[in-house]
Amino acid sequence: MTSRAPLPPPVAALFPPRDERERIDELLGRELAEATARVVAGPVMPTLERERLRRELEPFDFARPRPLEELIAWAIGVMEQGVVHMNNPRYFGLFNPPASFPSQCADRISGAFNPQLASSGSSPAPVEIEAHVIRAFARRAGLPAASGGHFTTSGSEANYTALVCALTRAQPRFGTDGVRAFPGPVAMYTSRACQPAWFKIAHHAGIGRAALKLIDTDSSGRMHVAALEAAVKRDRAAGVVPVLVSPTAGTTGAGMIDPLAECACIAREHGAWYHVDAAWGGAALASERLRGLLAGIETADSITIDAHKWLATTMGCGMFITRYPQTLSEAFRVTAEFMPSSN
Amino acid sequence: MTSRAPLPPPVAALFPPRDERERIDELLGRELAEATARVVAGPVMPTLERERLRRELEPFDFARPRPLEELIAWAIGVMEQGVVHMNNPRYFGLFNPPASFPSQCADRISGAFNPQLASSGSSPAPVEIEAHVIRAFARRAGLPAASGGHFTTSGSEANYTALVCALTRAQPRFGTDGVRAFPGPVAMYTSRACQPAWFKIAHHAGIGRAALKLIDTDSSGRMHVAALEAAVKRDRAAGVVPVLVSPTAGTTGAGMIDPLAECACIAREHGAWYHVDAAWGGAALASERLRGLLAGIETADSITIDAHKWLATTMGCGMFITRYPQTLSEAFRVTAEFMPSSN
Structure with a gap:
């Protein structure tokens, strides 16, 4: 030696x-x-x-x-x-409150340990804590106990994840063959008062910005349900596949909450994924006094909440919550036949 | 009152x-x-x-x-x-070194000020610092002075951004009409030794996992250039549109650097975007002794580098760098005719 x-x-x-x-x-x-x-x-x-x-x-x-x-x-x-x-x-400013002191402390702890979150094997503690918080919000929203999800960098990333889940569930061949696997063009529905990042999302998901259908709002700025229903029916008659209906709970401009339960019904009737963009308003779930404002969220297929908004964490801290965690796993799987993976 | x-x-x-x-x-x-x-x-x-x-x-x-x-x-x-x-x-572990102490200090400063990075108007200081660092790496890689880019959460997000830019540039109607705007199926090329997150990326971008063509490697684990050329030619003859060629500079399994310049030639010849996934190996640009290993990166349309790998920052800190910042802006624009926006 x-x-x-x-x-x-x-x-x-x-x-x-x-x-x-x-x-x-x-x-x-x-x-x-x-x-x-x-x-x-x-x-x-x-x-x-x-x-x-x-x-x-x-x-x-x-x-x-x-x-x-x-x-x-x-x-x-x-x-x-x-x-x-x-x-x-x-x-x-309405959207971003000051970052709470406890969340700044948490950032320091995270920076010191710098966990690699790519697998639960390398970071069991943060992965379990993440799952616990997501389940707590899912329960609070009224979703089933088997719901899941994860933290994202932003509400936009969470909304984007909702669209990918919707496409993956709507067409079993979407993951392998992409948008061309659908028999015709697809469409997603939200209101004119929606977060404009939906345009980027539609672009990046390969369905195109034109697939984003902006429904008129009523005099209070809430999505007009009759207009939504008419648009979905018109599109279906023209061979378009409605994949996602996403009412907003806390619109960017005015903080209005779309009629969630009515939107849910229309989504169900036409086989579309029902996603609630509660990036801003979702924090109301933590309040006994205010959570009733979000009635209708309990049947959501998925929900977006930004913790860096009214939960006052440091940025970026979005949440994606879904009652179909298996669809989420399907959309994010990295295993392949020829390639071993520990997930 | x-x-x-x-x-x-x-x-x-x-x-x-x-x-x-x-x-x-x-x-x-x-x-x-x-x-x-x-x-x-x-x-x-x-x-x-x-x-x-x-x-x-x-x-x-x-x-x-x-x-x-x-x-x-x-x-x-x-x-x-x-x-x-x-x-x-x-x-x-090879990929993630300890997070340097200066980067932990930077995290603390960031947590205390908690900048909202959605617009340069609300955060001119971090936006200018980000642009400066991206330009410094672009220059170091040999890209033109007018190059741009941004930080991402990870190499995967940066690679995904490369694919969206490639699709956006390859087909002017992609942003509006999505993948259906292409005359046939699209394909992207990387090697069997690539980061498997490319599967998720292809899924999420709506081109589908089957659009990811994994080229065989030679005995050293580097992409086989003749096999790449044959695959692209075969696909084109079958009506497939090659949109992206992405050699890896630092493969996940063995740290090999694909033959960058040769891959670039094939990408050019067939009109595909030439992206270098240097998530792991890109830090070599900072070293006078090692940067020559990345010869061929200077003609890249875009580059991925993970600062949280060998630049030893805290996670997640990826970089996307491109010689076509206008394409990047086009892919991320949120303005719409009916909706004012300050960008």
């Missing part, structure tokens, strides 16, 4: 020793606390000059490393000037 | 006052430092009993709030037992 030199220690700039990490952690905590105090008393809107920032960024490259403390002070200063401050008490 | 009672203060459990936040921040820092020290000396693999964790999770619900300090200690304990530890020196 040849003798070997010991491995070199990790690069100190990236993996400093414990005392150095603790010193910088304390510095960072202090600087953030002071910045937070200034933010609460300062302007809500960004004051940053973008041209100046661009000039400052120019010399940042691979060749010239900078001391971490200098970078921390710089980054905090730039963020202080360069974002809308949701924890300023004069911030009146 | 009626007199009004002042607004109640924020819920203290979610938004505690500064001194309480600082006290808990310090406690959290101390507990994490101690856990990190234990992790380095402890087992690499999870020791958690999942059944016990499930029982522990049962009583966690909306009805019984718990003190934050109790939750922090609990969460750290569970994570310590319940994930693979990448910063244990006996962890030999």
Whole structure:
């Protein structure tokens, strides 16, 4: 056996020793606390000059490393000037409340352990916690005990997942052969007051933006159920396959809740997946006083809720919840005959 | 004017006052430092009993709030037992190195400011920093100065974005009419050693898993160029539209780099988008000594690099880089004739 030199220690700039990490952690905590105090008393809107920032960024490259403390002070200063401050008490934006302190603590724990979530074998703890939270919301919404789902980066990713599940369930050959497996063009239905990200979703799912049918709203901004029914019937008569009906619970513009139960009936009657986009309004499920506003959500095939909205977690934290977890698994499977996989 | 009672203060459990936040921040820092020290000396693999964790999770619900300090200690304990530890020196996994300390600091700053990244108007600072980093990698790869891109949650999301861009560029009506706008079935090409998430990607993009053509590899595990060319020609003769050729730079199983320049030629000749999946190997661009291994990447239409792999950031941090930023914008636009948008 040849003798070997010991491995070199990790690069100190990236993996400093414990005392150095603790010193910088304390510095960072202090600087953030002071910045937070200034933010609460300062302007809500960004004051940053973008041209100046661009000039400052120019010399940042691979060749010239900078001391971490200098970078921390710089980054905090730039963020202080360069974002809308949701924890300023004069911030009146409806969608994104300040991120709660417990969720900031959770982010720190997550950053320190940095779990690899690609398999439950490598991260059983976060995977079980995720499943528990998803089941709690599913139960709260009135879905069956066997429901499932997962966290997503956003409500849009969750809505997109709903469309993929709908397509996968509507046509058994969709997963293998794609949109061409349907006998005709497909369509999905939401209202004119919907989240406009649905256009991207339709584009990315290969059904096309034209497959997104925007139903008129009534005088209160809620989806017009008679108009929905007429549109679905007209499309079916023309050979179009209705795959998804998605009322919104908390529209982007006005926070209106579409008539969920009526939309559910129309979806059922025409064999479409019934998805509730409760990205904004879903947090009402946690309130005994308000959850009744979401009546009709309990028959949903799937639900979107953004925890980074009224559940006040840090971004991005969406949830996709479905009563058909097996369809979800089918849409996300990575096994193949010739390729072993532990899932 | 009626007199009004002042607004109640924020819920203290979610938004505690500064001194309480600082006290808990310090406690959290101390507990994490101690856990990190234990992790380095402890087992690499999870020791958690999942059944016990499930029982522990049962009583966690909306009805019984718990003190934050109790939750922090609990969460750290569970994570310590319940994930693979990448910063244990006996962890030999290739893909995910320990998360560097500077990236953990950056996560803390991000959590404290919690920027809303949906528009550059609300978050000019992070948006400019993102653009700067993407441009730096594009330049390093040899792409033109006008290249662009964005961060993604993962290499899979970046690869998926490449496919959507390829489809959008190959067929001007794809965005509106979907996969049916193509005159025949489409196909994308990668090797048998590719990341298996491509199956999900093909499913979700509506082209179907069968559209993913896995080319044989040679004895070293690199894509067989003659087999690629033959497959593309055979498919074209059968009316199939080749939309994407994606060699891998750092295969999942063995870290091999496919013959990039040769794949590029075949993609060009047949009008397909040339994407390099350098999720794993892309970090070599930062090294003067190693970047030559990626010769051929400089003509890529797009590139995937995972910063959470060998750039040692916390997860999830993928990058999508393209020489056609206008195609990327086209694929992600949310404006519509009837709907004003600030982008």
